[in-house]
Amino acid sequence: MAYLSGKNIVAAYDQSVPILNxxxxxxxxxxxxxxxxxxxxxxxxxxxxxxxxxxxxxGSVTLEGRDISGLSVQKRISLGLAFVPQTDNVFPTMTVQxxxxxxxxxxxxxxxxxxxxxxxxxxxxxxxxxxxxxxxSGGQRQQAAFGRAMMTKPTIMLLDEPxxxxxxxxxxxxxxxxxNLKKSGRAVLMVEQNARQALEIADKGFVLVSGCNxxxxxxKELLANPEVRRSFLGG
Amino acid sequence: xxxxxxxxxAIVLLLNFVFVPxxxxxxxxxxxxxxxTLVYAILRFANFAQGDTMAFATVITILITWLxxxxxxxxxxxxxxLLALPFxxxxxxxxxxxxxKFVYDYYRQQxxxxxxxxxxxxxxxxxxxxxxxxxxxxxxxxxxDGARFIITAGEFKSxxxxxxxxxxxxxxxxxxxxxxxLVGFVFxxxxxxxxxxxxxxxxxxxxxxLLSGIDTDKIVRVTWILAAVLTTIAGVLYGLDKGFMxxxxxxxxxxxxxxxxxxxxGSPMGAIVGGFVISFSELxxxxxxxxxxxxxxxxxxxxxxxxxxxxxxxxxAVSFVILVIVLLLRPTGIFKGKVI
Numbered sequence: 001m002a003y004l005s006g007k008n009i010v011a012a013y014d015q016s017v018p019i020l021n022x023x024x025x026x027x028x029x030x031x032x033x034x035x036x037x038x039x040x041x042x043x044x045x046x047x048x049x050x051x052x053x054x055x056x057x058x059g060s061v062t063l064e065g066r067d068i069s070g071l072s073v074q075k076r077i078s079l080g081l082a083f084v085p086q087t088d089n090v091f092p093t094m095t096v097q098x099x100x101x102x103x104x105x106x107x108x109x110x111x112x113x114x115x116x117x118x119x120x121x122x123x124x125x126x127x128x129x130x131x132x133x134x135x136x137s138g139g140q141r142q143q144a145a146f147g148r149a150m151m152t153k154p155t156i157m158l159l160d161e162p163x164x165x166x167x168x169x170x171x172x173x174x175x176x177x178x179x180n181l182k183k184s185g186r187a188v189l190m191v192e193q194n195a196r197q198a199l200e201i202a203d204k205g206f207v208l209v210s211g212c213n214x215x216x217x218x219x220k221e222l223l224a225n226p227e228v229r230r231s232f233l234g235g
Numbered sequence: 236x237x238x239x240x241x242x243x244x245a246i247v248l249l250l251n252f253v254f255v256p257x258x259x260x261x262x263x264x265x266x267x268x269x270x271x272t273l274v275y276a277i278l279r280f281a282n283f284a285q286g287d288t289m290a291f292a293t294v295i296t297i298l299i300t301w302l303x304x305x306x307x308x309x310x311x312x313x314x315x316x317l318l319a320l321p322f323x324x325x326x327x328x329x330x331x332x333x334x335x336k337f338v339y340d341y342y343r344q345q346x347x348x349x350x351x352x353x354x355x356x357x358x359x360x361x362x363x364x365x366x367x368x369x370x371x372x373x374x375x376x377x378x379x380d381g382a383r384f385i386i387t388a389g390e391f392k393s394x395x396x397x398x399x400x401x402x403x404x405x406x407x408x409x410x411x412x413x414x415x416x417l418v419g420f421v422f423x424x425x426x427x428x429x430x431x432x433x434x435x436x437x438x439x440x441x442x443x444x445l446l447s448g449i450d451t452d453k454i455v456r457v458t459w460i461l462a463a464v465l466t467t468i469a470g471v472l473y474g475l476d477k478g479f480m481x482x483x484x485x486x487x488x489x490x491x492x493x494x495x496x497x498x499x500x501g502s503p504m505g506a507i508v509g510g511f512v513i514s515f516s517e518l519x520x521x522x523x524x525x526x527x528x529x530x531x532x533x534x535x536x537x538x539x540x541x542x543x544x545x546x547x548x549x550x551x552a553v554s555f556v557i558l559v560i561v562l563l564l565r566p567t568g569i570f571k572g573k574v575i
Contacts, residue, residue, distance in 0.1 A: 074448050083446055091439040094432070102436045105429075106448035148447070 001065050002026035003187050004050065004081070004156050009059030011042075011049050019045045020056070021211040026204070027156060027189040032182045034219065036195040036232065037208035043191040044086070046208065047158050050189070051083050052076050063156075078106055082154030086161040089145035092134030096125050099133050099144050103151030111151065118147040121180055139170035146177060157181055159190035163197075175201055195232050199223050207232065237531050240397065245530035247399040249522075251388070257511070257518040259407040259476060262414035265510030266469035267487065268494040269421060269503055270462040272572075276438035276501040277458040278339065280352035285491055287363040289470030290484035292327035292463075294371045296471045297378045297479060299323060304380070312382035314405065314475055320467065328463035334359050335459060343455075360485075367481045375480045379406060406475040417468060418507060421461060425503065430457055438501065486551065490517070493554035497561050499572025508569055517553045520544045 005026045012018040019042040027033040035043045048054040050061055052073045061069045068076055077083075091099050100118060104111045119126035122143040128136060133144050142162060149157055162178065163171045171194065179201060182188045192198035199205050202219035207228060215228055222228050237245075267285060274282045282288075299319035309315045338359055342352045384390075385408050388400025425431040430453075437444040437454045445451065470484065477483070494513045498505025523541040532538075545552065561568060 073446065077446065077448060085443065085446070088440050088443060091436045091443065093439050094435060098432055098436075101429075101432065102444070102447050102449070105433060105436075148443075152448075 001062070003029045004061075004063050004189070006046065006050050006061045007059055009046065009049050009056045009061075011045060011054055011056040011059075013045075013054070018057070019211050020049065022059075023208065023211055023213055025050065025189070025206055027187040028204070029155065029187045030182060030185050031187060031203040032178065032201060033187070033189045033204040033206070034198045034202040035189070035191045035206045035208060036193075036198060037206075037214070038232070040210075041208040042211040043208055044160055045211075047083075047160055047189070047191055051081060051158060074106070077152060077154075080153075080155035081158065082149040082152055082156070083158045084145050084149045084160065084162065086164050090133045090141055090148065093132060095130050096133055096136075096144055096147075097129040099148050100125075100151050103148035106152065114151055114153055118150050121150075121184075122147055122177070137170075138166045139173050142166065142170075142174055143177060146181070150181075154186065156187035156189065159188065161191055161193055163192065163194055171197070196223070241530045243395075244397050244399045245527050247391075247395075247397055247401050248527050248530070251399065251401045253515075253518045253522050255401070255403065255407055257514045259404075259410040260518070261511035261514030262410045263469050263473045263476070263510075264487075264490055264494050264514055265507045266414055266417065266465045266472070267491040268498070268506035268510050269418065270465040270469070271491055271495050272498070272501055272503060272506040273434075273458055273465075274462050275495070275573075277434060277454060278343075278352075280339075280349045280356060281492070281495075281500070282462075283353065283356045283488065284334075284360040284363055285466065286485050286488035287360045287367060287481075288327065288331065289466050289473070289487065290367045290479075290481050291330060291363050291470075292323050292467035293470040293474045293479050293484065294367050295326045296320060296323040296467070296474070297371065297376065300378050300380075310381060312405070314379045314381045314409070316378055316380075316471055316475060317409070320471060323471065324464055324467045327467045328460060330363075331459050331463050331466075332456075335455070360488075364481065364485055367484075371479070371481070373481050375478050377478045379475045379478075381405060404476070406472070410472040410476060413468060413472065417465065421465070421503065424461075430454075434458065489551055490514075490554045493558045496572075497557060497568055499568030499570035502568070502570040502572045505568050505570035505572055512569075513554055513557060516557060517550045520553050521547045521550050 007024050009020050009023050010018050011020040023042065023046055025035065025046050035046060037043055045054065049056050052071060060067055063079060068079065091102060100115060104114065124140055125143055125147055128140065133141060136144060163174050166174065175197060178188060178190065199219040199222050205217060205219050205222040206213060207215040207222060215222055215225060267289060271282055271285050296316050296319045299322050300316045303315050303318055308318065310318050338355050339352060342355060382405055384402055384404055386403045388402040391400040391402065425435055433449045434454055434457060437449055490513045494509035495506055497512050498509030521543065523543040525538055525540065525542050528542060529537050
């Protein structure tokens, strides 16, 4: 069984038409899993269910085989999940260092080790540690957002469209950062609009269409699949 | 050319009637504005009950002061009210938490729009104002005791030999000292402590704060504690300076809101600066400069009129005008607060 797994999830906002229809998502340690699909396919909703921000009407979420479906967001975060939202993922009027400290808010032990780890992974954050995050560039801000999420020492990181609205050059940098996160032994699950680039680096891909798993496979398999190419990758 | 003593007299005149009173009134406004801005940043509504809650806290202080005076306890040359202050802060906090539990908490759970909560706070304002008048009535009451002055005008004149005196009231001295200490403490708390940083994080990005495990209930409670301390002290200092009257506290709401918006709503530094902008504008525009000009101008140019831009009864207009100008030209205020 996978490290984090959502099985046969059905979920809706306000008892309306379900956004997710029997959707299953998995992520393994040391691997990058990517959810792609057209707008409105339920990609972000799937992530919200895994995090506990939205209660599914059926289906289950397990972490290391343990059922965590009934747990609150905070509880899941303390168990090792971390989330980087698509927008508003930093505290703009606080310094880089304060942002990281806030990420570690729930921890009572010494955080200096984790802080050093984050600065090691993102050296630019160390240079800018006393600057307000609101004054950083888009790419640096995204690094601060990753750093904040890493402060709980998560075993799995969920990223919601990390490259939305950034320049192509910065996009490569962010994908590089994501590969680093994966190499450090964590599981990484991300929702991504730039399907082609994402699948190129993904170990596993989930193609969602109207809330259902349309295709599942390794990144390479999906890229090679003519149907996926035609419908989502523009030929 | 006017002589040196004339220039000195003119300066002392302004210091005595404009600068020192503005500094002390500005400190009182700044403390009240700081409470409003903190509540706005965390709880996301403009608290209309601020002025009347200040009145409520002052009423409690007056009652305890009377009790202490009756049992023969005073505080030397300092006002007895200072001894009553800690108890009044606790009472004010209890009252605020009660209002939070029975009024604001409901709207928080409902995730109501800010305007709904603002209207609820108007309700709290009327209830509190009624309670204040019910307990102590609408009259003007002076509750300052101890030495009235640190330096009287007469003492200053005999010390310097000038014709004009610079008086420094005990209440003014207390206001400025306590305001500096309190503001210093609040800023230290917000910048350096874990809870203070969590408050700023919560104000900055509520959803991300929740994702980071910051506890809303605790943040709300700490915010009300800070607000209660600031509110009580602002109210008591104002009362020691000018005497207590329910209506004048109620009317303080306008200059306080003006201070908050001028400074930038949600910005603590803005609230402090805004308080002084309002107080100095009020006093500079309502002071009669006749005597000042007589010292400085040759006899032919000396004015017959009072040379007053506005009558003191129009002082609230100053807050209004500044408010309108700021909202038109720079709606985020001096320190880039939020736009309502």
